[in-house]
Amino acid sequence: MSPSLLIKDVRIFDGENEIPNGSVLVENGLIKYVSPGSLEATDESTIVLSKPGYTLIPGIIDGHVHTHLDKENTGLAQSLKFGVTTACDMHQEAEDVAAVREEAARNPDISDFKTSSSAATVLGGWPAAVVTAFDTSEETLAKVATWPNLQTLDDVEAYIQDRIKDKADYIKLMHEDGSSLSVKPTVPPLELQKAIVDAAHRHGFVAVAHSLSLQGTLDILRAGVDGLTHTFCDKPPTKELIDAYLANNAHCNPTLATIGSLTTEGKKEQEAYAHDPRVEKLLSAHGKAALCECMAFSSDSARVEYAYQSVREMRAAGIDIILGSDSAGPARGTGFGITAHHELALLVKKCGFTPKEALRSATSLVAKRLRFHDRGRIAEGLRADLVLVEGNPLEDIDHTLDLRGVWKQGILCSTYKDLVA
Template sequence: MSQTLLIKDIRIFDGENEIPSGSVLVENGLVKQVSRGSLNAPDASTVVISKPGHTLIPGIIDGHIHAHIDEQNTVLGQALKFGVTTVCDMHQEVENLAELRSRALNDPNSADFKTASQSATVSGGWPTAIITAHDKSEETLARVATWPDLKNRADVEAFIRDRVEDKADYIKLMHEDGNGLSVKPNLPSLELQKDIIDVAHQNGLLTVAHATSLQGTLQILRLGIDGLTHTFCDQPPTQEVIDAYLANNAHCNPTLVAIASLTTEGQREQERYSNDPRASKFLNSQGKQNLCKCMALANDESKVEYAYQTVRKLKAAGIDIIMGSDSAGPALGTAFGLSAHQELATLVAKCDFTPKEALIAGTSLVAKRLRLKDRGRIAEGLRADLVLIEGNPLEDIDRTLDIRGVWKQGTLCSTYSGLAA
């Protein structure tokens, strides 16, 4: 169990509001008290950290990643170093769940892990297209062949039962029609997708869907999906899609960095982040190489500007935008943990977000929309997932990379063990 911890003389962004100068007391891995002004340590054993000129924010939640297991703990370990205390996996092999959950639960240097488990796939559908575009090994093809091939209501009911047994945190649908892409995967029928959403809802599960075209987004919204895990890049936004989001009270997780990699328009920014000394120290050579490459799966019609336009219009209409990076091993142009910071900066630079609004999208709002009720804010009784930043990211979102301390449930990540009191 973590020690009692008092962080004082710091600016606090609690996930919703700013406290210009305050203190946070942590006991037993939870936030015990948040105070304007100074607090006294409850006893002599309390670890006291005073950091004027610094800002304490909730642990960042990446609402869209795809994890894998390796000896270097590249996913959960790297994410935590970058202040991402929770990752939300959106498609995972069932046999990996126990190991990933064990690392998240037992390793204080690993981010917490939420997952859809296996997504609702059909033969020849998404994400087979993107995976096999980069990896055609016999091992990968054999693994893809084991994924569900949903055909009817009975298949759907069995699939949802399996996800309940897996203790999935939400259900992920795939609705990629290939419009705007250089690949054309098989698309599940609308009847099948409606069955998945309905059966998931009957079991109390949240539903989110992949779609990167305007047409696909409209189709899946009209079936009652709770949220989109991307925005689209094949056409400019229309009032029709804004109305469909509003009618459904659906959220959007636009994954703008991944879309810019898809269209190859993001390479310059990817290289800039890879070479930023605040980031590069946490990336291995392969990670740097992958970050500097692009997925390049879009056709000539697609533009990342369409995605930016859509997010601006959705935001103006009052639709919830949450942060997720779509970081994945085969997803060139992304890096676990780091791409979450780039996504926050992109919301500010391209989509009319203030730094505060971007931080909300990456903390309290993503927690609310993905039903993570015990995190996302610095508030009494919630998990003490905390990030200490030198400077003020509420004025300059780039400062989120100036990390000086990361705590998961009140335990300091060992990367920052040299933090001076």
């Protein structure tokens, strides 16, 4: 059991609102008390941090990653260093789910782990088409062959039952028609997609879906999904799109940084982050090099500005935008943890969000839309997933990278051990 922790004399963004000067008491991994003003510890064993000029925010929830089991839990470990206390995996090898979840629960130095387990894939569909376009090794082909690859309506209930056995946190569909890409996957029939969404809802799951095209997004929204795990970049947004989102009360996780890597238009920004001294110290040489590269397999018509425009129009219409990076080991131009900060900056600088709106999209709103009721806010009784930054990210979103402390369930990430030395 970790000692109690009192963080006081700080600005607090609680996931919804700002307390200009306040204190937070943590006990047994949970937030015990949130108060305006300065508190004093009543127990001499309590760790006390007084940090005027600093801001305390909820742990960032990255609503879209692809992390895989490896010896060092590289993706989850790097995510936590950057203040991502919960990483939401959006397609995972089913046989690895239990081991990754158990390690995340045991290890205080890696992010907590949420997952769809295996997405509802079809033969030749996404992401098999892109994976095998760049990697035809026997190992990769064997892995892809184990994916669900649904074919008929009779396969749907078995797929959902497998996700129940995996204790999946939500259901992920794939609906990629390739209009934004140089790769052209097989598109699942809409009858099948609707059956998956209906079955997910019957069993109490949130259903989210991948699509990078305008038409694909419209089609999968009409199949009833609760949210999209990307916006699109092949065409400008339309009123029809806004109406389809509103009809479902659906959310969007736009993955703007990833789309910038896809079209190569984000390369300059990626390189700037890779060479930022605040970032370099938390990246491996391989991670830095990968951040400076681009995926570069978009179609000739794809433009990242279409993605920005779609988010601006969705925001204006009151559609919930949640943060997710789509970070993955093979995804050039992304980096676990750091791309979440890049995404925050793009929401503010390209899409008209206030810093407060962007921070909400990365904390309380992700938790609300994915139904994580124990996190996402600094509130009594919730998990003490906390991030301390120097400066005021409510005025300048860039301050989210001035990281000074990260706690998962009240335990300080060892990267920041000097904070309490």
